[in-house]
Amino acid sequence: xxxxxxxxxxxxxxxxxxxxxxVLAAGTLGAASALSGRRASASAPPTSPPARPTDxxxxxxxxxxxxxxxxxxLYQLAxxxxxxxxxxxxxxxxxxxxxxxxxxxxxxLGTDAIGERDDALFEEMSGGFTTSDLPAVAxxxxxxxxxxxxxxxxxxxxxxGTDGARTIAAILMIExxxxxxxxxxxxxxxxxxxxxDNGAVALQPTTVEG
Amino acid sequence: xxxxxxxxxxxxxxxxxxxxxxxxxxxxxxxxxxVAACGSGEEAAAPxxxxxxxxxxxxxxxxxxxxxxxxTATSLEYTAIEVYASAAALGVLDGRxxxxxxxxxxxxxxxxxxxxxxxxxxxxxxxxxxxxxLMERGVAPLLExxxxxxxxxIPPSDDVARDLLAISYAFESIAGATYQKMxxxxxxxxxxxxxxxxxxxxxxxxxxxxxxxTGAPEGYVSPVLRGEEIDPAANDGIPLMYxxxxxxxxxAPVEVVIGAENDAGTRFTASVQTPADxxxxxxxxxxxx
Numbered sequence: 001x002x003x004x005x006x007x008x009x010x011x012x013x014x015x016x017x018x019x020x021x022x023v024l025a026a027g028t029l030g031a032a033s034a035l036s037g038r039r040a041s042a043s044a045p046p047t048s049p050p051a052r053p054t055d056x057x058x059x060x061x062x063x064x065x066x067x068x069x070x071x072x073x074l075y076q077l078a079x080x081x082x083x084x085x086x087x088x089x090x091x092x093x094x095x096x097x098x099x100x101x102x103x104x105x106x107x108x109l110g111t112d113a114i115g116e117r118d119d120a121l122f123e124e125m126s127g128g129f130t131t132s133d134l135p136a137v138a139x140x141x142x143x144x145x146x147x148x149x150x151x152x153x154x155x156x157x158x159x160x161g162t163d164g165a166r167t168i169a170a171i172l173m174i175e176x177x178x179x180x181x182x183x184x185x186x187x188x189x190x191x192x193x194x195x196x197d198n199g200a201v202a203l204q205p206t207t208v209e210g
Numbered sequence: 211x212x213x214x215x216x217x218x219x220x221x222x223x224x225x226x227x228x229x230x231x232x233x234x235x236x237x238x239x240x241x242x243x244x245v246a247a248c249g250s251g252e253e254a255a256a257p258x259x260x261x262x263x264x265x266x267x268x269x270x271x272x273x274x275x276x277x278x279x280x281x282t283a284t285s286l287e288y289t290a291i292e293v294y295a296s297a298a299a300l301g302v303l304d305g306r307x308x309x310x311x312x313x314x315x316x317x318x319x320x321x322x323x324x325x326x327x328x329x330x331x332x333x334x335x336x337x338x339x340x341x342x343x344l345m346e347r348g349v350a351p352l353l354e355x356x357x358x359x360x361x362x363x364i365p366p367s368d369d370v371a372r373d374l375l376a377i378s379y380a381f382e383s384i385a386g387a388t389y390q391k392m393x394x395x396x397x398x399x400x401x402x403x404x405x406x407x408x409x410x411x412x413x414x415x416x417x418x419x420x421x422x423x424t425g426a427p428e429g430y431v432s433p434v435l436r437g438e439e440i441d442p443a444a445n446d447g448i449p450l451m452y453x454x455x456x457x458x459x460x461x462a463p464v465e466v467v468i469g470a471e472n473d474a475g476t477r478f479t480a481s482v483q484t485p486a487d488x489x490x491x492x493x494x495x496x497x498x499x
Contacts (some may be wrong), residue, residue: 173459
């Protein structure tokens, strides 16, 4: 297939070596199209998704930010209980990774960021983290991370802007790895279902006040 | 040989006067306008040609749409299956490593079936075979370092199981990275959700390989996250693998160091990356018969 000037291939107009005359002609057509409020071509190229978060995205990203801050505080609770001891680094890493995730979402949201955890979710999940027993905390952390991964995947399916989707995807991927580590940490290193499968249900965003 | 005659140069002052600069600039603009007026629009942008080389045929225009990305994803899954088939054929994996490989193959087949179905839904034709470009340029050189190639002077690996796990870690990490990257490339949010779920499973494979290879708890968290530096000379120059290598999922290349040590004390090193434009499975490409 050879590119031909002006030929429309799958909705994209191909223009080779745009000459001054063509540029002027295109400008005139474009201006005429803009004035008439109609598209120049019936087969317009597919709409690219927006980069920046839309208004609807902002609510979803605020929910994600609160989830990350809640997870951070849950691990801090377990660390304060002594679950990490003086050598375990997994809980500290989980806490710091959730803080980093919240920071990245906050940067994306700007003045729309909340900066606070979801107290109701924290209370709901804190039982599993209020112990110094590391395998027990690993089990609670596994449930938390699995839910976070499922939630983020659900958010990606709803987000319109690519900036938000990209950020959530980067967070989700590391949390997915954390699931496997927390499975191994609770003694399930030979259990393939625990290592690789995620049967968690996505948390649902509620109306976020801010 | 051409000689350089300094006497033919204009006096330096003459070249640097304001009037001279303006005159030179004016010449340039005028000459540019003349060329533009004389040349046709088709030829003006073409570079000058010297000699009798054949006319260059421009490559056909191609679109990277959702179907192309999904076809490429399916080809990656089949590539992984072929890599593991090659690994199993070497007969050195046993115990937990072999169990992991069997699980990974089953998962990759399931992923391939999903991405093929999504390709159809996106209006494309599923591409249900390995990615030839990656197999020839990415996989074959790695496997050669393991099995050896006498004709090329490449000795067999000194630890085949170690190297196979290194390849597995790199491929699983990059498979996950590929899906992560596709989240911002796909236009349909529903497709993004479907493929990130697959990507999340791929990186869990990588995490399990890291724990199996490096051990627990050493293989859980990269020392980099604790602010420590990794000594490249440690562990015989072979990088350790970590289940949690960073704070975010990365789409950066993964380094693979495998094979026997050479006379200089180094090993074969390759960088495994997410597919670029030349590795995509475009519309019109089909599996070899």
